[in-house]
Amino acid sequence: MSGTEEKFSLREVLVSFKSCLVDDDQDVLVEHYLKGWKGLVRFMNSLGTVFSFVSKDAVSKIQIMENYLSGEQGERYRTLQSMVEYELSSNLVDLNKRDNHPESGCRTILRLHRALRWLQLFLEKLRTSTEDSKTSNLCAEAYNDSLANYHPWIIRKTANLAFMVLPARNTFFEVMNVGTTEEVVDMLGEAMPYVSNVYDFTQELYSQHNLLDLP
Numbered sequence: 001m002s003g004t005e006e007k008f009s010l011r012e013v014l015v016s017f018k019s020c021l022v023d024d025d026q027d028v029l030v031e032h033y034l035k036g037w038k039g040l041v042r043f044m045n046s047l048g049t050v051f052s053f054v055s056k057d058a059v060s061k062i063q064i065m066e067n068y069l070s071g072e073q074g075e076r077y078r079t080l081q082s083m084v085e086y087e088l089s090s091n092l093v094d095l096n097k098r099d100n101h102p103e104s105g106c107r108t109i110l111r112l113h114r115a116l117r118w119l120q121l122f123l124e125k126l127r128t129s130t131e132d133s134k135t136s137n138l139c140a141e142a143y144n145d146s147l148a149n150y151h152p153w154i155i156r157k158t159a160n161l162a163f164m165v166l167p168a169r170n171t172f173f174e175v176m177n178v179g180t181t182e183e184v185v186d187m188l189g190e191a192m193p194y195v196s197n198v199y200d201f202t203q204e205l206y207s208q209h210n211l212l213d214l215p
């Protein structure tokens with residue numbers, strides 16, 4: 001990280017998933033969801049350029065969503081529920097193959113949603129890890145049990161190579177800038193339910209509308 005860049009704590013990033021949830025956890029604010037992702041990408045960038053291929057893809061998906069939010073129909077994209085209703089009722093989603101709407105909000109959020117499952121698994125592994133656990137193994141296990149199922153061989157291979165250069169657990173925790181190991185573990189315990197609630201809500205919404213396999 002460059003000296004001029006302000007150090008930030010992963011606590012704020014993870015807690016921003018708390019502010020996503022509205023209406024008694026029955027909806028997710030897109031703006032806050034994207035804010036959470038931006039913080040995560042910023043954290044990932046601080047780990048080095050080896051993840052820039054991941055970062056690029058995440059940034060482009062965040063950008064697609066921000067364009068919708070600031071566009072003419074921005075109000076329709078305020079929450080995930082309103083986005084799904086609007087895009088489906090206006091036939092703005094390619095349901096079977098990428099065609100006229102290759103970058104719908106629904107399919108873009110689905111990609112981030114699948115990545116959120118990886119994050120959930122990885123954070124839980126970090127939280128319950130021991131001093132001799134290898135961050136690279138935890139990350140690879142979480143990836144292989146989730147996101148990898150949607151990626152072609154070449155991406156899986158590249159991702160697994162990149163994981164190998166992840167810093168050791170101690171350094172990784174330091175970069176998180178949360179405090180001692182105990183504080184990191186406590187923070188993860190505190191933040192995980194928010195990430196899980198956002199994940200569960202989105203999963204349910206997409207499942208209700210048969211959107212979990214969007215091309």
Ligand SMILES: CCCCCCCCCCCCC/C=C/[C@@H](O)[C@H](COP(=O)(O)O)NC(=O)CCCCCCCCCCCCCCC
Pocket residue numbers: 010040041043044047051053054057058111112114115118122123139143147155159166215
């Ligand atoms: C800390 C280490 C970070 C490791 C990141 C692990 C996730 C590995 C994902 C590999 C994605 C490779 C990039 C390409 C993806 C796309 O092909 C693919 C499909 O898109 P398409 O349907 O439009 O073609 N895109 C996706 O699946 C979306 C990927 C979004 C990844 C966002 C990852 C953000 C990671 C944030 C790290 C924060 C770590 C915090 C830990 C305490």
